[in-house]
Amino acid sequence: MTADAAASDTSPLRAPTIRTLNPAEWDTWYRALEIAFGGREEEPEERGLWRELSDVDRALAAWDGPAVVGGAGAFSFGMAVPGGAVLPTAGVTMVGVLPTHRRRGLLTALMSRQLDDIHERGEALAVLTASEPAIYGRYGYGLGTWRLSLTIPRGKVRVHSPGDAAVRLRLADPAESSPACERLYASRVPLRPGMLERRPGWERLPLLDAPGSRGGYSPLQCVLAQDRESGRLLGYARYAANVAWGPTDIPGGTVKVRDVEAESPQVYAALWSFLLDLDLTETVTIRSRPVDDPLLHLVSDPRRLEPRLSDSLFVRLVDVGAALRERGYAAPVEVVLDVTDEFCPWNTGRWKLHSGGPGKGASCERTAESAELALNVRTLGSAYLGGTTLAALAAAGRVTELRQGALAEASRAFASDIAPWLPHGF
Structure with missing residues (x-):
């Protein structure tokens, strides 16, 4: 029986059993959780990446007979904590129960079993991002980080450089430049609590660019900031653009920034100056930046950034x-x-x-x-x-x-x- 059929199964209710997933069951498990999250099927590129990154031996499935009716997974991460240490951390993910099996204690059973498993593995911390934040406090997860999203009108703000940087900007293929970008990212991890080590395979996540998920935006672009003399990488930004034309042929496109990393304030300012001056666009957006992001203090008019605060990472001491x-x-x-x-x-x-x-x-x-x-x-x-x-x-x-x-x-x-x-x- 497929997970889709299980959602409409009218056979008598059996007490679900919880056990660790077998690798051959991953697709069934994942599809059941897609249904729990509304039913949209991910693009093949997205599903394929998550399949490769999944720690199948950490995936729990709740079974009602032959059907998966709920589940909870975890990734094995390293997370930076205050003081610069990077600690083994369980990244809790894909927690869900089918609509037919909610309000029966199944989620509590899954979360409790998962915490026992994390403790047995010797991980002192567990973290998650919540689709519904009200749920996870009762399981001991506290809101540990916030994120800023920004919507910036191009041409209405200027970036003040903290000083001249001997930097050269150039466009690069995102995949070809990835190894150098990942080395720079890795050097930044211990400097900010909450940042995650990108262990083997995870370097593909920032490059995920399924055509069916672009929503009218361009393929992923990458700009590198390099030292003029040595060519050493000093920073990078990844973004996509959606050039739109108004009824009077005035361009009104949007630049969607995915990530920005830089070694110094000067390089960070240079990258944002570039992003805020792309032709045929009028708006620049970014979904997640730290609440103390330097851009708040680099621009001429911080009110124009339209900052919005949202919850991000929930932290649990195991x-x-x-x-x-x-x-x-x-x-x-x-x-x-x-x-x-x-x-x-x-x-x-x-x-x-x-x-x-x-x-x-x-x-x-x-x-x-x-x-x-x-x-x-x-x-x-x-x-x-x-x-x-x-x-x-x-x-x-x-x-x-x-x-x-x-x-x-x-x-x-x-x-x-x-x-x-x-x-x-x-």
Whole structure:
């Protein structure tokens, strides 16, 4: 029976069973999850890439007889955390249940089983992006990063260069330039919490350009910024353009920027100057940038950027002790945290966190000492990458201070000077 047929199966309900997927079952599993997400079939190029990137041994399927009725997958990532370490992280993906099987506890069973599996693998962190953000808080995922989307009218803003850069811009084939771009991207990962290592195969994701998904835009374009003398790559941008003509033959196209990376402020400014000055276009858009993106401070009129804030990465501490030991802290801290965790009971209890500050390392062990801050694991996830302070979460009633001064001390230590950001979805 196909997943499509399962959606309309009227046979008596059986208790679904959950087990790890076999490789031969991947297409059936994936199609069932496409139905759970509305039914649109992905382009063959997209489906093929996700098939190759999938960790099939991490894919869980819920079966009602011979039919897949739900599932949850995970990728094996490395994610940058405050202090520059890159930690093994489970990238939770393709979580869904068919409409015929919702409201029966199946999603909770899948998420609980997945957390057990992640813990057994020794991964201290799990992350996801949410199609419906209201769902995942109850499973301990806290909103850890935000993203900015920008819509910029060409000709209405100027980019102020922080200084002259000895840089040459040239157009390049996206695939041919990919190895050099990936090396530059890799060098940027430890510098910003939330960025993901692109492990083998993932270098294809930024190049994904299925013709059926272009929506009238050009094939993917790439511009490189290189040192004038040595030719060394200093930055790059990938984009597509949709040139449109109005009724009076006035061009009104849009440039859709996919990603921009640069080694220096000067190179970043040069790339944006290029993107904002392409002929036959009047609007430049980009879907995801950090909330502290330099462009906000490089342009003549930031109001013209039309910034829009959206949720991005949700973070879950699967092993509280390991996760808190492995990240860096912006200030010295010694605090006893009373943590509650409904789905990972091994996290519940009091943990003593100690760090001497930047570069000093940290310890986090169970303790019988009196608690000084009380919070749940979801709140820890929101604060973990440093983009949301514990003080802000306390103002929302999500942290209880049990020792005067403990909140301010911990909030300073958990904060990050660099806003965390997820560079691409999964």
